[in-house]
Amino acid sequence: MAEVTLHGVSKAYGGTQVIHDVSLEVAQGEFVVFVGPSGCGKSTLLRMIAGLEEVTGGDVLIGGQRVNDTAARDRGVAMVFQNYALYPHMSVRDNMAFGLRNMGTARADIDRRIAKAAGILQLEPYLDRKPRAMSGGQRQRVAIGRAIVREPEVFLFDEPLSNLDAALRVQMRTEIAKLHHALGATMIYVTHDQTEAMTMADRIVVLRAGRIEQVGAPLELYERPANLFVAGFLGSPKMNFLRGRVAVAQGSDIGIDLAGGVRLPARVRPGSVRQGDEVTLGLRPENLGVAPDGELRGHVDVVEQLGSVQLVYATVPDGTTVVAELRDRRAPAVGSEVPLVIGPGIRHVFDADGAAVTLPEGDLP
Amino acid sequence: MTAAARPATRSPRGRSRSRGWLTALLFLAPFLAVYLVLLVYPLFLGIWISFRDWDLMAGDYGPVGLLNYQDLWTDPVFWRSTRNTLYFALLTVPSMTIIAMLLALAVQGPGRIRAICRSVFFLSSVFSVTVVTLVWQMVLAPDRGLIAPIVQFLGFTPVNYLGSTTWAMPAIVVTTLWWGVGLPMALFLAALGSIPKELYEAAELDHASRWSVFWRITLPSIRHTVILVIVLQIVAQFQIFGQPFLMTQGGPANSTRSLVQYIYETSFRDWLVGYGAAMAMVLFGMMLVFSMLQLWLGRQGDDR
Amino acid sequence: MNATRSGWALWGDRLLLAITVLVAILWFLPVLWVVTMSLKPNSELMRSTWGFIPYPFTLQNYADLVRLATVPRWLTNSLIVAVGMTILVLVVSSLAGYAFARLQFPFKRTIFVLMIAGLMIPEQAVFLPLHQMFADWGIHNTHAALMLPRVAVPIGVFLMMQFFRAVPRELEEAAELDHASRFTIFWKIMLPLSVPALTTLGLFTFIHAWNDFLWPLVSATNANMYTVTVGLASIQGNFAQTQGLGSIMASAVFASLPIVLLFLIFQRFIVAGVAMSAGK
Numbered sequence: 001m002a003e004v005t006l007h008g009v010s011k012a013y014g015g016t017q018v019i020h021d022v023s024l025e026v027a028q029g030e031f032v033v034f035v036g037p038s039g040c041g042k043s044t045l046l047r048m049i050a051g052l053e054e055v056t057g058g059d060v061l062i063g064g065q066r067v068n069d070t071a072a073r074d075r076g077v078a079m080v081f082q083n084y085a086l087y088p089h090m091s092v093r094d095n096m097a098f099g100l101r102n103m104g105t106a107r108a109d110i111d112r113r114i115a116k117a118a119g120i121l122q123l124e125p126y127l128d129r130k131p132r133a134m135s136g137g138q139r140q141r142v143a144i145g146r147a148i149v150r151e152p153e154v155f156l157f158d159e160p161l162s163n164l165d166a167a168l169r170v171q172m173r174t175e176i177a178k179l180h181h182a183l184g185a186t187m188i189y190v191t192h193d194q195t196e197a198m199t200m201a202d203r204i205v206v207l208r209a210g211r212i213e214q215v216g217a218p219l220e221l222y223e224r225p226a227n228l229f230v231a232g233f234l235g236s237p238k239m240n241f242l243r244g245r246v247a248v249a250q251g252s253d254i255g256i257d258l259a260g261g262v263r264l265p266a267r268v269r270p271g272s273v274r275q276g277d278e279v280t281l282g283l284r285p286e287n288l289g290v291a292p293d294g295e296l297r298g299h300v301d302v303v304e305q306l307g308s309v310q311l312v313y314a315t316v317p318d319g320t321t322v323v324a325e326l327r328d329r330r331a332p333a334v335g336s337e338v339p340l341v342i343g344p345g346i347r348h349v350f351d352a353d354g355a356a357v358t359l360p361e362g363d364l365p
Numbered sequence: 366m367t368a369a370a371r372p373a374t375r376s377p378r379g380r381s382r383s384r385g386w387l388t389a390l391l392f393l394a395p396f397l398a399v400y401l402v403l404l405v406y407p408l409f410l411g412i413w414i415s416f417r418d419w420d421l422m423a424g425d426y427g428p429v430g431l432l433n434y435q436d437l438w439t440d441p442v443f444w445r446s447t448r449n450t451l452y453f454a455l456l457t458v459p460s461m462t463i464i465a466m467l468l469a470l471a472v473q474g475p476g477r478i479r480a481i482c483r484s485v486f487f488l489s490s491v492f493s494v495t496v497v498t499l500v501w502q503m504v505l506a507p508d509r510g511l512i513a514p515i516v517q518f519l520g521f522t523p524v525n526y527l528g529s530t531t532w533a534m535p536a537i538v539v540t541t542l543w544w545g546v547g548l549p550m551a552l553f554l555a556a557l558g559s560i561p562k563e564l565y566e567a568a569e570l571d572h573a574s575r576w577s578v579f580w581r582i583t584l585p586s587i588r589h590t591v592i593l594v595i596v597l598q599i600v601a602q603f604q605i606f607g608q609p610f611l612m613t614q615g616g617p618a619n620s621t622r623s624l625v626q627y628i629y630e631t632s633f634r635d636w637l638v639g640y641g642a643a644m645a646m647v648l649f650g651m652m653l654v655f656s657m658l659q660l661w662l663g664r665q666g667d668d669r
Numbered sequence: 670m671n672a673t674r675s676g677w678a679l680w681g682d683r684l685l686l687a688i689t690v691l692v693a694i695l696w697f698l699p700v701l702w703v704v705t706m707s708l709k710p711n712s713e714l715m716r717s718t719w720g721f722i723p724y725p726f727t728l729q730n731y732a733d734l735v736r737l738a739t740v741p742r743w744l745t746n747s748l749i750v751a752v753g754m755t756i757l758v759l760v761v762s763s764l765a766g767y768a769f770a771r772l773q774f775p776f777k778r779t780i781f782v783l784m785i786a787g788l789m790i791p792e793q794a795v796f797l798p799l800h801q802m803f804a805d806w807g808i809h810n811t812h813a814a815l816m817l818p819r820v821a822v823p824i825g826v827f828l829m830m831q832f833f834r835a836v837p838r839e840l841e842e843a844a845e846l847d848h849a850s851r852f853t854i855f856w857k858i859m860l861p862l863s864v865p866a867l868t869t870l871g872l873f874t875f876i877h878a879w880n881d882f883l884w885p886l887v888s889a890t891n892a893n894m895y896t897v898t899v900g901l902a903s904i905q906g907n908f909a910q911t912q913g914l915g916s917i918m919a920s921a922v923f924a925s926l927p928i929v930l931l932f933l934i935f936q937r938f939i940v941a942g943v944a945m946s947a948g949k
Binding site: 646 | 686688689702717718760799855899901924931
């Protein structure tokens with residue numbers, strides 16, 4: 001087990017820079033998730049830690065040692081690939097043993113480690129099977145098993161669940177989380193799925209276009225997104241964004257004028273916006289409801305019934321579609337005009353550049 | 366996600382990179398050695414020899430400039446051989462392509478019977494040229510062959526095909542077709558197999574006839590393979606040697622002597638290696654054009 | 670195309686199949702005929718060569734063949750040359766193919782283009798100088814001389830490179846993290862995975878070697894070193910005499926047996942190989 005540190009790491013292919021000056025500390029035993037849309041550089045960053053991509057700027061440290069010039073095999077990391085990358089001609093047992101044999105581990109030790117990993121992952125009945133005779137979920141377990149037996153300093157996961165179907169993905173998600181608790185190892189996990197990030201991570205690193213947008217615990221990011229991008233990326237359904245203009249600004253209290261003649265109070269860091277500034281108001285769907293005294297009028301387009309909740313998609317006066325998550329079972333009729341009410345939750349405010357100016361500790365008055 | 370853009374510079378730099386070069390060299394060394402010694406060097410040696418008076422046994426008598434090439438210009442047998450080679454290719458290539466395509470269309474698809482037919486048509490191409498010529502010399506024999514009784518039945522007099530200036534070349538062409546059709550047929554089969562089934566199903570729903578399905582769907586889908594087969598055949602048939610050499614020895618009256626046979630005879634019967642090498646270079650030049658076409662086509666492929 | 674078809678189309682299909690079968694039978698007839706003749710006594714063949722049933726039946730032609738030992742000797746030469754050439758081509762091509770597919774080295778592009786250019790050099794352009802070189806080295810009439818020239822042909826390297834490129838890169842990266850050296854990756858991961866490609870390349874090389882004619886004709890001048898292909902050519906001169914017909918046919922059948930067996934066993938790979946060489 002070891003910590004991983006990135007110091008101003010960057011990566012360029014020829015003239016194109018794909019990773020820009022990324023610095024990050026991953027503590028020993030921590031589960032960190034890199035999340036972002038495709039092309040954001042999260043896999044490249046992971047592969048740079050693994051030693052599969054050259055580092056063109058900055059330093060990568062594992063366990064305090066600079067490893068920029070260390071070959072992948074000598075970095076003490078194990079990696080689980082998106083397509084599993086199991087050796088198709090070897091049995092499950094041989095797949096797990098391959099690395100250990102290359103390192104010259106004693107036979108008895110190899111057997112012991114495989115037995116242990118197979119126990120954790122419930123792979124005992126399959127040890128002599130070839131990967132092609134197994135289901136996707138089982139293959140992924142083997143891939144994880146291959147990482148476990150190496151007893152690495154750091155586990156790296158590159159979108160390991162994206163080839164699985166939805167139900168299996170949920171199951172494997174909890175299993176990987178359990179595994180992390182059982183092994184207590186440092187794990188870095190790459191995904192484009194914000195749900196995976198939210199459910200599994202100790203800390204989430206949100207990346208966009210090769211830069212870190214925000215780092216923090218899942219709830220911290222959910223409740224205090226640093227900018228529009230993070231706010232929109234985390235959470236499902238997405239946060240609703242409404243454009244508006246600052247009508248009054250007094251200290252941390254402001255009033256925002258929205259289309260349709262509605263003025264909403266919000267709290268921001270003092271002096272961060274002035275009267276007349278364009279701002280974006282962000283409201284989580286669960287913070288939006290339907291009630292007779294609602295300030296905002298919406299035209300109901302679609303109602304999605306999810307059982308425990310109903311999602312109401314409505315068009316508000318400025319033409320944007322907002323989503324409200326309702327918990328009572330009386331959803332409004334499609335086509336009707338309804339009053340939308342804003343709940344007691346956080347009203348996120350973003351300035352014209354998209355940066356959050358919401359008052360940190362400020363819940364509503 | 367960056368797989369497409371990821372170049373191959375992956376291993377960490379510095380010391381380990383030069384070790385990477387060394388490893389690559391070890392992997393490449395056996396091939397490079399044989400390639401340079403047994404293909405590249407001989408090619409240039411051949412060009413050099415073609416400018417010299419070189420005897421098979423006695424060796425090099427010194428440079429003669431362009432004399433070998435000038436002699437070619439006035440050598441009637443060289444021209445005759447070149448003409449024969451081109452005539453042979455002209456007869457063989459189109460018929461081979463068409464027959465291969467027809468056979469492929471006939472034997473493609475499921476079923477044991479078709480599978481056996483595929484094997485039969487391909488089987489003849491694994492025989493060596495000596496076996497094939499032996500078989501066909503027998504088949505074509507006027508007194509005890511397989512063709513003679515049929516010709517007789519049809520009311521004609523059997524001829525000694527291989528001894529006739531008119532029929533010897535077509536006889537060799539038929540032999541070559543029987544021998545060589547397997548490979549282009551397999552190429553067509555591969556191409557036909559990669560046409561999406563949905564295309565045919567859509568045509569079926571559109572009430573297309575068998576004929577229009579072939580012209581509108583099948584042929585356009587395999588057009589690259591058709592061209593590839595033609596080019597491959599041209600390159601292959603330019604190299605004709607064994608069939609006339611064994612069946613007619615180039616006769617009668619030089620009517621089937623091919624370029625390669627003339628090169629062989631010039632060098633190994635008349636010992637004029639320099640002159641033979643000059644001819645080989647001319648043949649090489651002729652084939653080069655089509656080989657380049659083949660390479661270029663190999664990169665195209667059908668729309669898949 | 671198993672959709673329901675109208676009656677006419679169905680009969681059309683059956684008619685086409687019937688014609689195809691008929692053509693296939695005609696196609697096969699010469700082979701059957703030669704086999705039949707090889708099983709008939711020479712005296713019978715002098716009377717008539719007609720017929721596809723070996724009656725009167727005899728194995729005398731084959732017995733003579735084995736007793737005289739020339740044809741078995743040529744067969745042995747062919748086997749040695751074909752097997753040796755196949756092994757050499759597989760080793761050389763897979764090593765170099767891997768280097769081109771996955772390794773980094775200076776002038777990689779240039780070397781690759783030079784290799785591709787080698788595909789365009791036909792045997793006829795180099796067989797004279799090669800003959801001179803081998804004469805200088807004094808290695809004509811050896812098995813090595815018969816094998817070596819074709820080892821230099823780059824098509825195998827090209828095919829193996831194509832194959833290795835299609836192997837997912839992650840597999841090698843996984844192996845790299847598993848402490849495997851380059852050679853271990855090649856030997857334990859890539860080679861086992863490329864068995865189908867190696868089989869195909871091996872088969873084609875073997876068939877090529879077996880049927881090679883021009884080079885063995887000029888290189889092996891000693892009748893003891895003939896391959897079976899050249900050997901058969903040397904006895905075709907006696908063809909005019911009717912009395913040897915049965916034994917000539919027997920030698921032809923005998924000479925083709927290994928290659929036909931190989932074809933029947935590995936058909937699948939041969940057809941796959943054709944598709945592969947088409948630049949897929």
